[in-house]
Amino acid sequence: MGCDGGTIPKRHELVKGPRKIEKVDKNAELVAQWYYCTLSQEKLSRPIVACELGRLYNKDAIIEFLLDKSSEKAVLEAASHIKSIKNVIELNLTDNPAWTGDKGNTKGDKYDDIQSARFICPVVGLEMNGRHRFCFLRNCGCVFSERALKEIKTETCHKCAVPFQEDDVIVLNGTKEDVEVLKTRMEDRRLKSKLGKKPKKPKAAETIVKSDVVEDSPGPSNVNTGKDATSINSGEKRNIAFCKGTAVEGSTLPASGKDGKNAPGPLKRPATNKEEKSEAYKSIFTSHSSAKRSKDQSSNWITHTAYYF
Template sequence: MGNDGGSIPKRRELVKEAAKLKTASELKETLQEQQEHHWANCPLSHRPLKVPIISDSGGILYNKDAILEYLIPSDDPADVTLKADGEKILAGQVKSLKDVVEVKFQTENDRWICPITSKPLGAAVKSAYLVPCGHAFSEVALKEVAETKCLQCGEDYTVDNIITILPALPVDKERLAKRIETLREERLSHSLKKASTNGKKRKKHAAEETEANANGHVAATKPAKTGIKNAATATLTAKILAEEEEKAKRRKLERNKNIEGLFAPAKKRPMTDGDFMTRGHSSTAELRR
């Protein structure tokens, strides 16, 4: 290290160099890597994207099962931690299935392609999907065609409802942010369905409970309804609910065994009659009998 009489360090060896700014090509390469990662992986579950794939109002792609797991309530501490992480990732954009749209990609040889140009969709091509149908195209093809109906299903759409997939430019992000603000003012969700009125439902439920308690009746517990019309989604939701219920049963059983281990049966308890001086004598006499 020097300073021992044998060598003298120079100033350039002591002063740290300032961090170098990345060049335009390096920034572009980093952005390309990020885009490729997000086109291949779900940010919520950190697993590869697989059908069915859904998107929020910001154009981010997620696995549908990951969103369902996030939306289903759970008391498991591990799930609570995952939900807290999910809230940071989703940033309050997804509160129900109305806040997402299933993106429908056309596939060819295990690749997503644009139905109009037949070119692959991905990080190298600026892509978009339509709301409410969810069919995905390249943005260039949509601009050239300039139609008001989806070329896949014929459903009407407007220019405002062309959602850029994984937008990288600030202009695209601002446009999508303004769109969802306008929809919320109109009490609509990202999927153009009426936004959930959870506040009114909670007030109504609380009023019903108060009335039941005042009349001296206990309201019967009703089975929870998923409210999901799609058969595949309903089946997946039911499967996740069954798994959560099985986990809860196992935790309850383990908890009961742990509690039983803390208490000994009455026959095995040591004798506590008498004072401290005579307790041992009593135990010996009892054993002799």
Template sequence: MGNDGGVIAVKRKFMRHAQGEKKQEKAEQDLVRLQKIKHCAISEEPLLEPIVACRLGNLYNKQVLLEHLLARTIPDRFQHLKSLRDVVSCNFSHKDNAKSDQCGEKKEAFYYCPISMVEFNGCHQFVVLESCGCVISAKAWKELRSKECLVCGTHLSKEKTIPLFLSAEEYTAKQQQILNQKATKKEKKAHCVKETGQNERRKIKKRKAESDVYKRADVSKSITNNVSDYVRKEKNKNAVFASLFKSGQEKKNANDLMMTVGGMRYTLS
């Protein structure tokens, strides 16, 4: 410690610059979180109810999101959004006693967790329950996990939650996972449609073959009926023609007997 070169700088004044970088990084992260909890992820406009959340933890103005979906102008960062089925409507608990500054802006958070009373200000992790859309703190959900929502009493058929405000690394990984799931689901659906189409074509071909059989039978029946009608009409018109269709039990006349006997007489045995 006596100017021998072995002094270690442990005092605050010597570490000031190193701590400044950490403070600046933390301030930037706080600013990003504050931006996310107060503004729509797509339009960057102030959040106005109704508010929806996607599986990546982004918050959107529902009207703005719907307009982008209809116009098909969704940015690449939100390519996992294809319809309103990809988002969940959020039920926030309002904080009525939020104070305002001189400019009329809210100093405190608009929303809070009704279970832990933690403010929704970006400093605490919050989750959205998929079954009912209630927004509570992650700590309250972890400690008081239940089969019913502790806010609205809805039965939670799924214990799935959507964590809000993921980090950049988590966001990219989860987005890729969602896109892969969608691609797999689309392939399965296409395969099912293909099999269904083949089955339908086989059924149509079978019905057509059966129909052709019935048509041929109807044609044969029609021809038979026409021939029967023609024979009946001709029998009424011509006695000689009618004699060709006499049954063996009918009484034979002299000419018939002569032809029969003559035929037997001159038949070679």
């Protein structure tokens, strides 16, 4: 049973027992929740938004997630409840004056203080590093520690004086019980907003209603003003005069009735108009003798071969 070199294996090396549950480092978990975006896993940078379940995101990551319409988009559990930009609230955070960030550790050879956070509570001064419970107000987005809201009870925001209710307080990165409570509130709120909206009429019904209104109401075309009446009368007079002029010239009217029995015949010029015309009047027409030319005055004919004859 020995191996090379005369070594003897032990029991724990040959028999594999049940796997031990890997414990997540608490400090690493707090850093991932409070310093990094839940969706893109990048460092939180302003503008920072939070959903109705109390998770922190970068606003750019949320916008990219909503604009991505491809079928290959992986819908993560952390963003499955976000359907539009209205489902997130931009946070009004207070900077920590004692926070230096990554400026003091440019070479990576210095100790990073996890207790130091970028943002603090503006009332109590607690740092938002995950050691203390923080909340934000859904109406204005201001962030406070839970201790400040409990010790100083008020119905308006401590920072911007916007009124709020108890349901408007959302815990950031809360426990499973907190998430369940926030989820039920979110569903109730969305259901009320859907029921509160007025049902939209279909387009077909709107067109039918509009057409009925137009038919019932007298339109401007049915009412004629004095100017319209005068223009119509003048037009009728012109038509009558035109018909008379064509009748005088000897034009024929279309037949009316069956077989043209009732149709009037060609209108002849009255005898009064048959008067002898002057020579000047007759010289206008080509049938007059002055318009005729002799063979000497007429030009030569040209054939398609362009030869003169």
